[in-house]
Amino acid sequence: MITLSWSALALRGVLAIIFGLLVFAWPGISLWVLVLFFGANALIDGVLAIVAAVRGSASGARWWGMLLQGILGIATGIITFLWPGLTTLVLLYFIAAWAIVIGVFEIVAAIRLRKEIQGEWLLALRGVLAIVFGVILFANPRAGALALVWLIGAFSIALGVLNLILAFRLRGHHQRRTARA
Numbered sequence: 001m002i003t004l005s006w007s008a009l010a011l012r013g014v015l016a017i018i019f020g021l022l023v024f025a026w027p028g029i030s031l032w033v034l035v036l037f038f039g040a041n042a043l044i045d046g047v048l049a050i051v052a053a054v055r056g057s058a059s060g061a062r063w064w065g066m067l068l069q070g071i072l073g074i075a076t077g078i079i080t081f082l083w084p085g086l087t088t089l090v091l092l093y094f095i096a097a098w099a100i101v102i103g104v105f106e107i108v109a110a111i112r113l114r115k116e117i118q119g120e121w122l123l124a125l126r127g128v129l130a131i132v133f134g135v136i137l138f139a140n141p142r143a144g145a146l147a148l149v150w151l152i153g154a155f156s157i158a159l160g161v162l163n164l165i166l167a168f169r170l171r172g173h174h175q176r177r178t179a180r181a
Contacts, residue, residue, distance in 0.1 A: 005052030006170040012048050013163025015041065016156045023153030032084055034149055035091060039080030041156070042098070046073020062112065065105050072101060092148060096137035099155070103130030119169040126162045129155070
């Protein structure tokens, strides 16, 4: 069950917030450094998603979506590190596609969880936020590098905050279920 992985979700939230704050702390950051930050964030997020999937599979929950999300995150991170010299346009499309796919998976997970937990709307909101972010990037591919940096920073912080809120709601749900059992 997803509630067993609340700590991995909380860690993902903290890392996303740190990534976002780093982006805002250095707004003049070169695209190359941004690529490395993004790659590290995607790689770590992917590993943590796989950890959550493994924990969920032990409880018999549907874990394949989280596993696929983890594999996509790791692949995104590795590709980013292998080709750090990607042009801004290619990086923009790559990040946009990643955000949209992740958003769809999170909305599907929220729909599946609506009978199990309260607050599943936070997961759906994360998904919507990711999709909106991806669509904005696809719609404005020629945005300046600084605008891209600010947009990625804001997205990362918002996603991290939503991760933390959802993680602690899931923790509370898990504790209530454990107390009833």
